[in-house]
Amino acid sequence: MNPAPDLQAIGWRAGIDPRWQDAMAAHPQARPARVVEQHRSGYVVATGPGDGVAVESLPEWQRPVGYRKGTVAPEDRPAVGDWVLVEDGKRIVALLPRRSAIKRAAAGEHYRQQLIAANVDVAFVVCGLDGDFNPRRIERYLLLVQGSGAQPVVVLTKADLPGADPAAARAALAAIGELGVPAVAVNARDPAAVQALSPWLRPGDTAVLVGSSGAGKSTLTNTLLGVDRMKTAAVREHDARGRHTTTHRALLPLPSGACLIDTPGMRELKPTGEEEIADGGFADIEALAAECRFRDCAHGREPGCAVRAAIARGELDEGRFLNYLKLGGEVAAASGRLASRLADRQGAKPPPRAPSKRPGDRTGKR
Ligand SMILES: Nc1nc2c(ncn2[C@@H]2O[C@H](COP(=O)(O)OP(=O)(O)O)[C@@H](O)[C@H]2O)c(=O)[nH]1
Ligand SMILES: [Mg+2]
Ligand SMILES: [Zn+2]
Numbered sequence: 001m002n003p004a005p006d007l008q009a010i011g012w013r014a015g016i017d018p019r020w021q022d023a024m025a026a027h028p029q030a031r032p033a034r035v036v037e038q039h040r041s042g043y044v045v046a047t048g049p050g051d052g053v054a055v056e057s058l059p060e061w062q063r064p065v066g067y068r069k070g071t072v073a074p075e076d077r078p079a080v081g082d083w084v085l086v087e088d089g090k091r092i093v094a095l096l097p098r099r100s101a102i103k104r105a106a107a108g109e110h111y112r113q114q115l116i117a118a119n120v121d122v123a124f125v126v127c128g129l130d131g132d133f134n135p136r137r138i139e140r141y142l143l144l145v146q147g148s149g150a151q152p153v154v155v156l157t158k159a160d161l162p163g164a165d166p167a168a169a170r171a172a173l174a175a176i177g178e179l180g181v182p183a184v185a186v187n188a189r190d191p192a193a194v195q196a197l198s199p200w201l202r203p204g205d206t207a208v209l210v211g212s213s214g215a216g217k218s219t220l221t222n223t224l225l226g227v228d229r230m231k232t233a234a235v236r237e238h239d240a241r242g243r244h245t246t247t248h249r250a251l252l253p254l255p256s257g258a259c260l261i262d263t264p265g266m267r268e269l270k271p272t273g274e275e276e277i278a279d280g281g282f283a284d285i286e287a288l289a290a291e292c293r294f295r296d297c298a299h300g301r302e303p304g305c306a307v308r309a310a311i312a313r314g315e316l317d318e319g320r321f322l323n324y325l326k327l328g329g330e331v332a333a334a335s336g337r338l339a340s341r342l343a344d345r346q347g348a349k350p351p352p353r354a355p356s357k358r359p360g361d362r363t364g365k366r
Pocket of ligand 2: 217
């Protein structure tokens with residue numbers, strides 16, 4: 001199959017992923033399309049720039065996500081950036097395997113994952129150089145992005161503000177720099193300045209913007225688009241935080257030939273339990289910990305603790321160490337919850353994954 005140039009304008013890569021063959025053979029009438037918007041009520045897909053259509057999808061993807069044995073886990077349902085097969089231009093019949101997925105754990109009593117974006121090449125971790133600048137938060141984002149298959153790039157916005165100090169920010173992010181993660185400081189409102197991101201926005205690339213509300217994600221999107229497509233918010237002065245103005249995730253083709261996914265600010269970015277703690281830029285702390293006298297050193301008051309010694313010598317930032325402990329604890333707790341969910345699911349009989357609609361099975365109860 002020779003995809004139309006239109007598909008290439010929304011991130012279609014040359015050739016077809018060999019893992020897609022089975023799904024394509026099972027649905028010979030269906031055509032590939034990309035999920036460009038995700039709403040509570042359903043999906044909008046496109047086969048080219050600017051032609052989004054609302055489509056139906058499989059009933060098992062429409063059921064409430066709440067925990068029920070045998071329901072399709074949220075990370076196995078389509079998300080923005082996914083390639084899907086669409087029949088008659090109006091019905092998603094299959095989700096095609098992903099080359100990358102950025103996920104977090106959803107808040108709530110039961111373990112659930114939430115997909116932030118799929119099939120992305122680059123994740124721009126956006127943080128303002130204003131009062132909201134927070135290296136600890138950037139470490140958290142990196143931890144979640146590193147294992148996703150997408151390349152992280154830190155984008156420090158508001159470099160034009162009087163108090164902005166890009167050099168100090170880069171110094172605070174030195175350990176992240178050691179991982180080879182670039183940090184670019186920009187004025188997100190300035191079209192010339194945002195050209196600094198063009199190495200990651202080549203034709204066919206898909207990038208996602210992540211970062212807290214008010215960081216400048218929608219501003220960057222608008223500047224890169226050259227038009228104001230996304231609503232932006234004035235920052236409240238007392239706490240430098242913006243209001244949530246981006247209400248859904250959307251994939252937008254850029255003039256450069258790349259695609260950009262803007263996301264609503266995420267208040268809580270919890271690890272899924274699949275992360276590697278060193279990916280948050282903590283490899284140096286892990287190396288120090290290996291030098292502690294006790295193998296199970298908790299780096300508290302144990303004698304011979306190499307980590308505490310490094311903090312005392314001023315060689316390790318204590319705030320970064322505390323974040324390492326906090327994130328490490330969260331990853332460990334989440335991986336425990338993930339393991340018990342997997343065990344649970346193996347115990348439960350999985351539902352038949354019918355490719356077509358099954359009328360009469362609308363309640364999702366079983
Ligand atoms: N001066 C300046 N203001 C910015 C910059 N980036 C974002 N802003 C402002 O910060 C506020 C929040 O930006 P917005 O793009 O809505 O943030 P989002 O929540 O991450 O999408 C808006 O008032 C923007 O105009 C920047 O680089 N420089
Ligand atoms: Mg926004
Ligand atoms: Zn120790």
